[in-house]
Amino acid sequence: MVAPFTVFGYGSLIFKPPPHTISQVHGFLKGYVRRFAQSSHDHRGTDEYPGRVVTLVHKEDWVRFSEEDAFPDEDVVWGIAYTIDPAYEAEVRDYLGDIGRLFLTSSQDGYTMESLDIYGIVDGKEQIVIRNVRYPCCYVGRNDNPSFVGSEPLDVLAHRISCSVGPSGPNKEYLYKLAESIRELSPDSFDSHLFALEAKVKQLDSNRIPR
Template identity: 65%
Template structure:
């Protein structure tokens, strides 16, 4: 099979990939997944925290599974996750796969999904058979549901090699708002509100 005949490698970003895209992108389209939630349910030992003080980063969880793990979700009616589908230049597919495998090494595995969008008021598939990295519940870094105020405190005070955990949250929130007129994430925005309240109470300093 030649490069021209091969199906393009497309990856869906729903976390840091939204505001820090992969290299060698030839096309990108905003869209959403159905039947999932985006939650700060994954420990970050290597990017936004340390092994001794892990931060929290997002993962995808099937809505039905999350309902089991969370007990009572504060945002029960949302089951779509907005992000970006990136199509990679076929010449660099192997390089980008290796790059993403390393970047998402802390407990993430690959799933294949369809990405939806809204065109002329209708929901349509904008990227079929798209790959995405998911921290499944059985991976050792999955922490599940935490009380939202406790989670916000953890995010606010955590720092790792890639920077402050709260900056990850703030950049992600800002990026999701810009994806499309319909893009939204109540859980994300509620955490942002709580962390900014901590900024106001304690000052926007670099935490240790």
């Protein structure tokens, strides 16, 4: 029996699920970090002023170029594992490929598909909730693609996100939706980097309000 196609959403897929989902599991990955390290030219920014969107990076890769990272030891990434109706697997794969092309000059050069164990908290204990299935797939970013910007100081990143706007809307809207969605996943779900960035962008917003 062929295992179903499962994709792990760690960015916009959390608040905008893929089509033809037949079940979903809230959980997290270990050994990775989620960072706003990908420039967005035609999604949450422009060619002249690219925004920033999240990508998933291997922890061991991230530590090599994360001198400015405020949370270098955090390596748990919460998200949602979506199981797709087998009848629509090809359609959903195409859909996910189109999402990748929103972020990158070449989606093939920007992400790899990897099989992963997905963890959860069950009865107060950490355990694998999706194990050894054929396609626990996730898009993992690489630093050899032209849209990868790597680690930036939190203040610099917050300013960029607060000012960037693209065809899909303000960059900060993407940040706020993602942070809110992570909080709603589970009583245990968190992302210290994401929440700290959210707080800085909201502070910039409040400073712009006329008094």
